[in-house]
Amino acid sequence: MLDxxxxxxxxxxxVIIWHILLPAFTVGLASFIALxxxxxxxxxxxxWFRISNFWVRIFSVAFGMGVVSGIIMPFQFGxxxxxxxxxxxxxxxxxxxxxxxxxxxxxxxxxxxxxxxxSLVPRWAHFFAALMVAAGTLISTFWIIxxxxxxxxxxxxxxxxxxxxxxxxxxxxxxxxxxxxLAHTVVAFYVTTGFVVLGxxxxxxxxxxxxxxxxxxxxxxxxxxxGLVPLQIVLGDAHGLNTLKYQPAKIAAMEGRWESGARAxxxxxxxxxxxxxxxRLAVDIPDLGSLILTHRLDGTVRGLKSWPRDxxxxxxxxxxxxxxxxxxxxxxxxxxxxGAWLRARRRLFDTPWFLRLCVWVAPAGFVAVIAGWIVTExxxxxxxxxxxxxxxxxxSPSLTGGDVAISLAAYxxxxxxxxxxxxxxMARLVxxxxxxxxxxxxxxxxxxxxxxVAATRGGGAVAGGNDADLAx
Numbered sequence: 001m002l003d004x005x006x007x008x009x010x011x012x013x014x015v016i017i018w019h020i021l022l023p024a025f026t027v028g029l030a031s032f033i034a035l036x037x038x039x040x041x042x043x044x045x046x047x048w049f050r051i052s053n054f055w056v057r058i059f060s061v062a063f064g065m066g067v068v069s070g071i072i073m074p075f076q077f078g079x080x081x082x083x084x085x086x087x088x089x090x091x092x093x094x095x096x097x098x099x100x101x102x103x104x105x106x107x108x109x110x111x112x113x114x115x116x117x118x119s120l121v122p123r124w125a126h127f128f129a130a131l132m133v134a135a136g137t138l139i140s141t142f143w144i145i146x147x148x149x150x151x152x153x154x155x156x157x158x159x160x161x162x163x164x165x166x167x168x169x170x171x172x173x174x175x176x177x178x179x180x181x182l183a184h185t186v187v188a189f190y191v192t193t194g195f196v197v198l199g200x201x202x203x204x205x206x207x208x209x210x211x212x213x214x215x216x217x218x219x220x221x222x223x224x225x226x227g228l229v230p231l232q233i234v235l236g237d238a239h240g241l242n243t244l245k246y247q248p249a250k251i252a253a254m255e256g257r258w259e260s261g262a263r264a265x266x267x268x269x270x271x272x273x274x275x276x277x278x279x280r281l282a283v284d285i286p287d288l289g290s291l292i293l294t295h296r297l298d299g300t301v302r303g304l305k306s307w308p309r310d311x312x313x314x315x316x317x318x319x320x321x322x323x324x325x326x327x328x329x330x331x332x333x334x335x336x337x338x339g340a341w342l343r344a345r346r347r348l349f350d351t352p353w354f355l356r357l358c359v360w361v362a363p364a365g366f367v368a369v370i371a372g373w374i375v376t377e378x379x380x381x382x383x384x385x386x387x388x389x390x391x392x393x394x395x396s397p398s399l400t401g402g403d404v405a406i407s408l409a410a411y412x413x414x415x416x417x418x419x420x421x422x423x424x425x426m427a428r429l430v431x432x433x434x435x436x437x438x439x440x441x442x443x444x445x446x447x448x449x450x451x452x453v454a455a456t457r458g459g460g461a462v463a464g465g466n467d468a469d470l471a472x
Contacts, residue, residue, distance in 0.1 A: 002401020022066035028193025037130040084394035099143035107136030149178040180239040192365025199362025250379030264289035264301040321374035
């Protein structure tokens with residue numbers, strides 16, 4: 001009664017949902033740290049220095065957790081999905097190897113300098129290390145998205161004896177969905193990190209702690225989000241048009257569209273009934289679905305009934321996942337616009353309800369990223385390699401339901417221990433605030449400078465710093 005295919009899918013979903021939280025944070029945070037280091041390097045303002053130190057400590061914890069959970073991801077390919085691994089190894093293995101060689105070693109090597117080299121290397125070398133760590137996270141994202149995009153829109157191969165052999169590596173890497181998926185993912189990670197920084201800065205400011213640092217975090221992050229959130233909406237629309245062209249069944253599932261036709265309505269809410277091939281309790285807006293999906297009022301949208309039932313995605317997951325993602329995107333846009341309005345009225349830092357709101361929406365990006373992953377991965381079912389290899393044909397042949405149940409229970413136990421422990425450590429670092437240990441003094445020309453005085457807990461003056469915020 002224990003289906004190894006279903007349990008393997010549940011196990012993979014459990015592992016990747018927890019794992020994706022970490023790159024969703026570390027990719028954006030590495031770039032934010034590099035920005036802080038650059039501002040400190042060029043302005044010599046010690047407030048940027050303390051902000052960088054603060055987030056580097058948190059980044060190191062998240063990076064370590066990401067390494068542990070990331071190792072399990074390829075491990076599962078061999079234990080649970082050996083037939084897929086055997087069929088696609090010639091395409092996927094080199095790209096995963098490139099990710100390890102070009103990205104992981106770059107991140108890990110320069111992270112040591114970023115963590116422990118503050119008093120050992122010149123200021124410019126520390127800034128360079130921050131840039132390399134940020135570059136490493138982006139290169140890693142490049143290769144992982146390349147692998148996933150090939151599975152979604154496979155190109156550049158020939159199929160011989162049930163195995164995929166690459167014939168054009170440029171086509172394998174730069175598949176039709178790759179640029180849209182990469183841009184949408186990276187900006188999503190940046191937005192996710194931005195709201196965490198915004199929430200932490202607001203939390204510190206509400207408690208009147210580390211005032212200069214908290215104000216800088218809030219101000220610069222809101223400036224960044226004011227560009228990134230609208231950009232993400234534009235990228236999401238472009239990605240949707242690309243998906244409509246290459247994976248129309250996924251779009252039909254996201255929209256809950258069963259019948260093909262022009263002037264399709266936009267379904268705001270419904271309860272999809274896959275057995276009846278219809279929606280229950282649907283709330284529709286006439287014609288708007290065609291306008292959004294095809295940018296034409298009379299555009300034709302293909303419905304799920306045009307595919308055999310055994311080729312239809314499980315509609316309920318992409319349908320509700322898409323609405324959660326879009327809904328949170330609207331919330332994040334509203335918070336960003338509200339922050340801009342308060343800044344214009346010079347009330348950004350002394351509006352308690354807004355600071356409280358920023359704390360509450362800090363996890364919104366993570367939930368949106370998970371919802372987006374659910375849309376992407378369940379929407380391509382029943383395929384592992386879209387249109388070519390089914391998920392049911394990808395699982396290891398000798399695997400039993402009992403085997404997967406045991407490993408799933410072990411993964412659940414490990415993750416429920418590791419993640420709360422990591423969050424506890426990061427929470428303690430947040431409560432400590434943006435203090436600067438004596439050993440973290442910057443280096444001038446290869447010589448250690450005098451340690452700066454840490455910010456007072458009451459948010460008062462900072463020796464050698466600048467209390468001015470970025471409200472203007």
